[in-house]
Amino acid sequence: MLEPIVEVEGLTKVFKSLKAVNKVSFSIYSGEILGLLGPNGAGKTTIMHMLLGLTTPNEGEVKIFGRPLAKHRKEIIQEANFSSNYVSMPNSLTVKECLKVFARLYQVKNKEQKITELLKIFEIDDIRNKLVRHLSSGQQTRLNLAKSLINDPKILFLDEPTASLDPDIADKTRRLLQLIKKKSNISILYTSHNMKEMEEMSDRIIFLHKGNIIAEGRPADVIKRFKRKDLEEVFLKVAREERY
Ligand SMILES: Nc1ncnc2c1ncn2[C@@H]1O[C@H](COP(=O)(O)OP(=O)(O)O)[C@@H](O)[C@H]1O
Ligand SMILES: [Mg+2]
Structure with missing residues (x-):
């Protein structure tokens, strides 16, 4: 069963x-x-x-x-975790800072390694220092998805x-x-x-x-x-x- x-x-x-x-x-x-x-x-x-x-x-x-x-x-x-386009990320942070905040919230071990891995997987490594408010909607979605996997839900x-x-x-x-x-x-x-x-x-x-x-x-x-x-x-x- x-x-x-x-x-x-x-x-x-x-x-x-x-x-x-x-x-x-x-x-x-x-x-x-x-x-x-x-x-x-x-x-x-x-x-x-x-x-x-x-x-x-x-x-x-x-x-x-x-x-x-x-x-x-x-x-x-x-x-658990989730990703939704209706929930926006903190606007004044960069992509990487954003993931760091969530890694801390979820008490992720090996934060740096996990973040590096997710940035790479979702192909947002090149925009890691960009402010969230400057991202295109597709980039925001990818950040949302990366965030949704940060705690290995x-x-x-x-x-x-x-x-x-x-x-x-x-x-x-x-x-x-x-x-x-x-x-x-x-x-x-x-x-x-x-x-x-x-x-x-x-x-x-x-x-x-x-x-x-x-x-x-x-x-x-x-x-x-x-x-x-x-x-x-x-x-x-x-x-x-x-x-x-
Ligand atoms: N906070 C809310 N207040 C009033 N009506 C709402 C609220 N949230 C959703 N609805 C209504 O509930 C119904 C279902 O919405 P929703 O769950 O967003 O549908 P879906 O995601 O399938 O498109 C819709 O008619 C929507 O207008
Ligand atoms: Mg809906």
Whole structure:
């Protein structure tokens, strides 16, 4: 039996009269990449925020590493990390200073070595002394990704990690995440609007629409169930049909 790293049960978030997330339940297993997909406003980011303890659910429970997040957030967060374009880095620091701050926050051992490694991996070594506020959006994303791996997390939450990357760096990022997964048995929850990427990267996917899970499983099985040729077609069918 695979070990569940994240267990979500009946998670609900209401914003005024809008049910952004409606009784959502799922697990993320050890060493698994789980893709969360769905149209804009489906509730993906809200779920990520609840899993990080940044948003409090109205109902439901989140367990990470077998412990309730609400009670054990501080310890859990030390072994988790995330990357999102919506969270900006300290603007007045340089790329390297930024990574140093996070290395300290996460009490990383061998800080210098880890930072050097990440700067190289994400090809931001040449801009290590640049101020964060002078970075292009693709460079910011790469810094965000580097930061998300600084503590060798056991669970990684990535909200649209490749959205602002050029095809070359996006491709490298995908390969890198797959390599890290193979080497370290990390679990990853991530979102993307690139359906080819979803198919290629995800061991399993969860299809979210208006706060509800409408399909779940291996990409190939979901495609089969919807009688479509690929995930892109499944997405278009769901997004355009009234009954969903
Ligand atoms: N802080 C907030 N206050 C009010 N509504 C919000 C807030 N955050 C998200 N929403 C709404 O919740 C729904 C889900 O948003 P979100 O989780 O960002 O979707 P996704 O990431 O799938 O595009 C949207 O309708 C959005 O407008
Ligand atoms: Mg989002």
